[in-house]
């Protein structure tokens with residue numbers, strides 16, 4: 299790449315918003331594979347990889363990272379445009395925990411050695427990362443986790459189990475929380491580790507989701523020896539690192555994208571079934587349409603805070619609840635509208651034409667659980683936004 303081109307590409311923030319949007323749109327529309335648009339499930343990595351490699355080649359795989367680390371260094375406003383254009387075109391989500399979660403954590407808390415050794419492979423997707431937080435007995439109450447890491451010279455020996463780990467079958471590495479001080483108060487004795495999943499003693503077992511896809515894994519750590527240079531932040535201070543989830547991740551889990559896709563599918567299905575004009579259908583359809591408009595307005599409110607560089611408050615929990623629950627309501631109505639054809643999933647489309655009502659419905663079930671359940675987010679709003687007393 300010539301220095302001039304590189305320089306121009308590193309200065310995306312100097313471009314006007316409209317010009318930047320046009321550049322992103324042109325690239326996506328030209329290069330993103332048509333058969334992967336608007337999928338109601340996460341496609342396998344092998345199918346999405348060629349597209350992600352195009353982003354890597356173009357220097358666009360880490361839009362949120364500083365230029366210094368090979369990212370695009372986008373301002374919050376530009377990053378929102380970048381995300382918005384992908385959503386508009388129905389671009390599928392890559393196994394991007396490295397880019398959106400652990401990369402930014404390393405940039406904030408990691409040692410220089412970790413940044414030098416780990417970030418390049420993460421950016422080029424040579425290493426794929428998954429999040430090892432939840433355990434069989436610790437989900438909502440994550441601080442009760444029991445996976446343990448015991449010091450042994452320059453190493454820590456990890457024993458325990460993690461569960462519901464998304465992308466884990468494709469992953470080469472995980473970032474995980476392990477207890478390093480049993481005597482300390484729950485949140486104070488936890489450390490954040492980077493773990494290579496090819497180390498002896500690390501094993502994975504796929505778990506099928508409700509749609510029959512192996513979306514999650516159980517990970518077992520049986521005496522896995524990890525060098526202490528893989529601790530991020532300080533020993534026993536992993537809770538602080540894990541809690542540093544950035545604004546974009548919090549905004550992203552409440553994005554209206556899924557509900558919007560589902561609504562468009564509902565419309566297409568209703569057209570196909572000839573019910574779009576029926577009064578009963580129109581009543582519920584219109585209610586959902588208004589709910590979607592509300593959701594978009596709330597999203598725009600939080601997106602605006604992010605654009606202005608303000609940290610999001612506890613009230614952003616409302617967005618995740620609204621978005622995932624609306625997605626469920628739309629997909630439930632879609633299934634009803636499909637009638638008997640609601641049993642037809644992708645791949646066996648039959649008379650239902652292009653519209654698969656079952657897969658989005660099944661996909662929507664877990665979304666009110668991952669990234670914090672609806673009940674937990676409601677508790678946050680009750681306590682920290684409304685100031686209600688604990689039940």
Ligand SMILES: Cc1cc2nc3c(=O)[nH]c(=O)nc-3n(C[C@H](O)[C@H](O)[C@H](O)COP(=O)(O)OP(=O)(O)OC[C@H]3O[C@@H](n4cnc5c(N)ncnc54)[C@H](O)[C@@H]3O)c2cc1C
Nearest residue numbers: 429430431432436437438462463464664667668669671673
């Ligand atoms: C799509 C998806 C992707 C996921 N990806 C990952 C991943 O990559 N990595 C990872 O580590 N984990 C992942 N998870 C796991 C997820 O974080 C946990 O499922 C979630 O935190 C809930 O924990 P749990 O399943 O143990 O349920 P529990 O915490 O046992 O909750 C069971 C029920 O009790 C309710 N409940 C619990 N506590 C309270 C309370 N205090 N007040 C009111 N109600 C309460 C919950 O809302 C829920 O309805 C994923 C889950 C899903 C569905």
